[in-house]
Amino acid sequence: MSLAFDPAKWWPAPLLPRRDGRDWALLFVVAALSFLAGLAAVGALAGERAAQGWRSELTGSATVIVRAQGTDTPDEAAARAEETVAGVRGVAQALPLDAAKTQALLAPWIGPGGLPPDLPTPRLIAVELDPKAPASGEAIRQALKAAGLDADVDDHSRWAAQIMRAGVAVEVAGASLFALILAVLGAVIAFATRQGLAARRDVVEALHLAGATDGYIARLFQARFARSAAQAGLAGALLAAAAAAALKLSSAGDEQLTALLPIAWRDLIAPAPFPVLGALVAAVTARMTAMAALAGRP
Amino acid sequence: MRYGRESEVLKDISFDLPRGSFHFLTGPSGSGKSTLLKLIYLAEQASRGRIEIFGQDLALLKRGDRPLLRRRIGVVFQEFRLLDHLSVFDNAALSPRIGGRKPADYRSDVADLLSWVGLGERMHAMPSALSGGEKQRLAIARAVINRPDILLADEPTGNVDDAMAFRILRLFLELNRVGATVLIASHDTALVARSGMPVISLDEGRLAPVAAFDPEPGP
Numbered sequence: 285m286s287l288a289f290d291p292a293k294w295w296p297a298p299l300l301p302r303r304d305g306r307d308w309a310l311l312f313v314v315a316a317l318s319f320l321a322g323l324a325a326v327g328a329l330a331g332e333r334a335a336q337g338w339r340s341e342l343t344g345s346a347t348v349i350v351r352a353q354g355t356d357t358p359d360e361a362a363a364r365a366e367e368t369v370a371g372v373r374g375v376a377q378a379l380p381l382d383a384a385k386t387q388a389l390l391a392p393w394i395g396p397g398g399l400p401p402d403l404p405t406p407r408l409i410a411v412e413l414d415p416k417a418p419a420s421g422e423a424i425r426q427a428l429k430a431a432g433l434d435a436d437v438d439d440h441s442r443w444a445a446q447i448m449r450a451g452v453a454v455e456v457a458g459a460s461l462f463a464l465i466l467a468v469l470g471a472v473i474a475f476a477t478r479q480g481l482a483a484r485r486d487v488v489e490a491l492h493l494a495g496a497t498d499g500y501i502a503r504l505f506q507a508r509f510a511r512s513a514a515q516a517g518l519a520g521a522l523l524a525a526a527a528a529a530a531l532k533l534s535s536a537g538d539e540q541l542t543a544l545l546p547i548a549w550r551d552l553i554a555p556a557p558f559p560v561l562g563a564l565v566a567a568v569t570a571r572m573t574a575m576a577a578l579a580g581r582p
Numbered sequence: 583m584r585y586g587r588e589s590e591v592l593k594d595i596s597f598d599l600p601r602g603s604f605h606f607l608t609g610p611s612g613s614g615k616s617t618l619l620k621l622i623y624l625a626e627q628a629s630r631g632r633i634e635i636f637g638q639d640l641a642l643l644k645r646g647d648r649p650l651l652r653r654r655i656g657v658v659f660q661e662f663r664l665l666d667h668l669s670v671f672d673n674a675a676l677s678p679r680i681g682g683r684k685p686a687d688y689r690s691d692v693a694d695l696l697s698w699v700g701l702g703e704r705m706h707a708m709p710s711a712l713s714g715g716e717k718q719r720l721a722i723a724r725a726v727i728n729r730p731d732i733l734l735a736d737e738p739t740g741n742v743d744d745a746m747a748f749r750i751l752r753l754f755l756e757l758n759r760v761g762a763t764v765l766i767a768s769h770d771t772a773l774v775a776r777s778g779m780p781v782i783s784l785d786e787g788r789l790a791p792v793a794a795f796d797p798e799p800g801p
């Protein structure tokens with residue numbers, strides 16, 4: 285057997301012992317953190333996209349409520365308002381809702397019987413704005429006033445602002461969760477590094493006494509944990525992408541779920557930064573922890 | 583020198599090892615031989631007193647300079663301190679590797695030295711598969727591979743037969759001949775007598791008068 289060993293072909297073996305049970309537990313934790321971070325990133329992107337969609341729907345339209353006055357019937361007032369609004373610059377289309385549609389909108393509150401036909405209900409006009417240069421609510425309001433119509437304009441700005449705030453909140457929550465998970469990863473790596481130094485005390489002492497600097501020994505732990513974090517992070521990120529893909533495929537026929545969480549295929553690369561950032565955090569944390577621990581030794 | 587609140591292990595010791603000298607360190611168990619060696623190879627720090635190596639006061643030595651000084655000191659530990667996850671060859675190559683040398687520059691030196699200490703056929707083996715004597719020879723090979731300026735050895739012949747003990751002594755004498763300062767802690771009176779080298783003796787942590795050795799040469 286000894287003849288099989290050729291010193292000329294020898295290459296140095298890793299100075300730290302190979303992985304043991306503790307390291308596998310660490311890999312599992314890092315993979316789980318990466319999985320959660322990946323899902324958080326995909327969720328933040330999809331949530332932001334949902335908010336963006338709702339916001340563009342709201343900002344791209346307005347509703348005019350017109351009430352008949354003087355000798356006008358409600359239908360006549362609605363026709364005049366439609367004509368007036370359609371003439372405003374920045375309005376793409378104005379569509380009055382007929383009495384039946386108005387009744388249908390009110391049905392949840394007044395029941396299926398509807399209102400008495402002689403009750404002068406206000407008419408609604410759905411206004412579609414030019415997406416490139418949309419008219420402001422104030423411009424429409426002024427035009428209606430100039431036409432002598434008693435009308436209110438709801439440009440949905442109140443709802444749009446709330447949705448915008450919700451979208452920002454989703455983004456901030458996603459980014460915060462991602463940062464929190466990275467911080468947890470750092471804490472886990474710091475703990476694992478201290479454990480590793482304690483468990484391999486004999487190796488560390490032998491290296492020190494052979495003339496290794498603190499930086500040399502710290503680099504061994506730094507490389508070990510960065511590699512572990514990258515590998516486990518990649519596994520977790522792939523699982524998160526697979527889970528997001530499965531969620532997208534399973535929600536294909538569910539309009540409500542798709543509207544709430546509109547995952548796009550390109551979102552599946554959102555977990556990709558975690559293995560890289562995780563490795564970076566692990567490397568920095570392991571080095572700082574090891575250097576601090578080694579500084580206390582002779 | 584004391585450990586924690588224990589009584590002093592070494593006290594009132596003062597001696598000088600000239601560059602290129604060869605000394606044996608003797609004394610009964612517990613007399614402080616290993617502690618004295620630890621102070622010299624910087625595994626412990628003296629609680630009082632002054633130690634100077636290569637003209638540098640160890641108390642004033644910056645932490646960053648300690649590794650450079652350690653690389654000039656080869657140590658054979660009583661308990662070997664081999665790295666069990668590394669092969670015989672990797673263990674013997676540890677010091678040049680840590681010193682930043684390229685493997686191609688020291689491969690043949692390591693192989694030659696291992697062959698010289700009788701481990702030429704065991705280069706691939708793991709330490710757990712070695713006998714006590716083989717481990718000791720590997721520990722010696724690891725300590726001398728870098729041709730250290732100071733060689734410290736704690737009972738280096740405790741697990742080998744007489745023939746190998748004298749072979750190892752010849753290696754130490756050869757290193758000394760080319761300039762290394764050698765200090766060997768040993769109970770082996772025959773080896774000490776055979777070498778004819780001066781002795782530093784410790785007793786209960788103090789320097790003791792040197793006992794006369796049997797001048798009769800060994801085999």
